[in-house]
Amino acid sequence: MDGDGQQPLRVDAPDMSMEQRQVVPNALLGTMIFVGTEIMFFAGMISAFLISKASTPGGIWPPPGQPRLPVEATALNTVALLLSGVAMVVAYHQFKKSPSKATAPFLVSAVLGVFFVVFQGFEWVGLLDHGLTMSSGPFGAFFFLIVGTHALHAVIGLGILAKVFVLLRQGALNLGGMQALTLYWIFVVLLWPILYWQVYL
Amino acid sequence: MNAARVLLVAFLASPTTAWACAVCGGFSDDEKGAYIGTTALLSFLPLGLIFGGVYYVYRASQTHVTPMLERTESSDRSPQ
Numbered sequence: 001m002d003g004d005g006q007q008p009l010r011v012d013a014p015d016m017s018m019e020q021r022q023v024v025p026n027a028l029l030g031t032m033i034f035v036g037t038e039i040m041f042f043a044g045m046i047s048a049f050l051i052s053k054a055s056t057p058g059g060i061w062p063p064p065g066q067p068r069l070p071v072e073a074t075a076l077n078t079v080a081l082l083l084s085g086v087a088m089v090v091a092y093h094q095f096k097k098s099p100s101k102a103t104a105p106f107l108v109s110a111v112l113g114v115f116f117v118v119f120q121g122f123e124w125v126g127l128l129d130h131g132l133t134m135s136s137g138p139f140g141a142f143f144f145l146i147v148g149t150h151a152l153h154a155v156i157g158l159g160i161l162a163k164v165f166v167l168l169r170q171g172a173l174n175l176g177g178m179q180a181l182t183l184y185w186i187f188v189v190l191l192w193p194i195l196y197w198q199v200y201l
Numbered sequence: 202m203n204a205a206r207v208l209l210v211a212f213l214a215s216p217t218t219a220w221a222c223a224v225c226g227g228f229s230d231d232e233k234g235a236y237i238g239t240t241a242l243l244s245f246l247p248l249g250l251i252f253g254g255v256y257y258v259y260r261a262s263q264t265h266v267t268p269m270l271e272r273t274e275s276s277d278r279s280p281q
Binding site for chain 1 (some may be wrong): 217227229232234236238239240241242246247250255257258261262
């Protein structure tokens with residue numbers, strides 16, 4: 001009791017004898033869990049695609065009468081996306097040394113990512129002109145579903161890249177945020193060769 | 202009762218005839234391979250992801266905890 005009859009305010013202070021340190025940044029942990037669910041999402045779609053492909057009468061894939069996919073042009077696009085991933089890894093390592101040094105490789109990564117999405121957009125227009133649509137058969141349905149879902153992830157990734165670039169320029173980006181972005185972009189980049197191998201080849 | 206036992210044994214002995222699983226009969230080798238491969242993928246991939254994530258967090262905790270413990274021990278040894 002105090003002199004004025006009031007109870008002293010009791011504050012439950014944290015136990016200072018035990019040092020607590022965050023092992024994994026929240027942004028990175030959240031992104032790890034998210035990327036894990038996305039991997040399973042794509043694994044499900046690829047599984048359905050493989051079974052449908054194997055069940056084709058006569059074992060001919062793509063089915064006769066369907067347009068052929070631009071394998072060589074997309075291989076070039078695949079290289080562009082892989083280089084974008086390499087640039088992002090470089091940006092991450094530069095960021096750990098000095099955030100200002102990460103700007104250039106970060107921009108290179110973003111530009112190559114935009115190139116990939118735009119190139120794929122032109123490819124889609126060509127395929128639609130040749131009659132390949134979501135409703136033209138299992139081939140078109142799986143193509144647009146799987147490749148389209150990946151493209152959606154790439155577009156969302158570019159949006160995050162733009163937002164993070166602003167934070168980087170303002171000096172407001174922390175290491176956890178950079179790690180989370182790098183993990184997400186590496187997921188988008190490394191998923192693509194698997195999809196290219198399964199869907200295009 | 203005996204008839205039921207005979208039927209059970211017949212089913213267990215001849216899953217292909219009974220079509221007891223998705224890939225036991227009536228499919229081509231490609232389809233069997235696709236079913237078995239995708240079943241393995243969807244079974245083991247989530248386990249790998251979970252164990253990989255847990256291992257990463259464990260490794261991260263070890264690299265953080267070890268220097269912290271060393272620092273605590275050295276401060277305990279220092280004269281008051």
